[in-house]
Amino acid sequence: DGGITQSPKYLFRKEGQNVTLSCEQNLNHDAMYWYRQDPGQGLRLIYYSQIVNDFQKGDIAEGYSVSREKKESFPLTVTSAQKNPTAFYLCASSPRTGFYGYTFGSGTRLTVV
């Protein structure tokens, strides 16, 4: 079945550590996105990529980094510079940007301990 897979489902990070969240899709979509969701809040865009080896910052990119070396994969690294990383992280993809709905993964819940 085609879809988008995020792993792990739960992740615990000690202060000062970098952690990487995985996002893989087998939908042959060109565009991929990372959103952050805080309790009772909407989704805020962290980074997005429209094509391999290219990505753009979203509204809250500070303290995060991404790579897009393969079409299928768009990992997100939460660095120690991110002051408040505890949140629910959602990865999504679409055939390309504009006029398409997004397919979302099931999310990764990151907690700083």
Added chain:
Amino acid sequence: SQQGEEDPQALSIQEGENATMNCSYKTSINNLQWYRQNSGRGLVHLILIRSNEREKHSGRLRVTLDTSKKSSSLLITASRAADTASYFCATDAGYSTLTFGKGTMLLVSP
């Protein structure tokens, strides 16, 4: 920046009743989309309405769009307990990504 704002923030109804959620936005859009999110899960795309469309149906869902008022509504008819979820509107303003609102939490009681 958050473009869409849903109203109400929370809605509680009985099974069989209709549920209406509203979304207002600030700038011109290419299309508007509605998504559902079950607790602790990812979002699921429900329906997309283009800026030149006024109404769209999909099963028990009816979406309207009024570009003059910069608003949209999502109607779920004959609600079921399984419709309990958060519902988000998302706007495509031509900036390559969608902007999501804060959502409406819908509780459908048996």
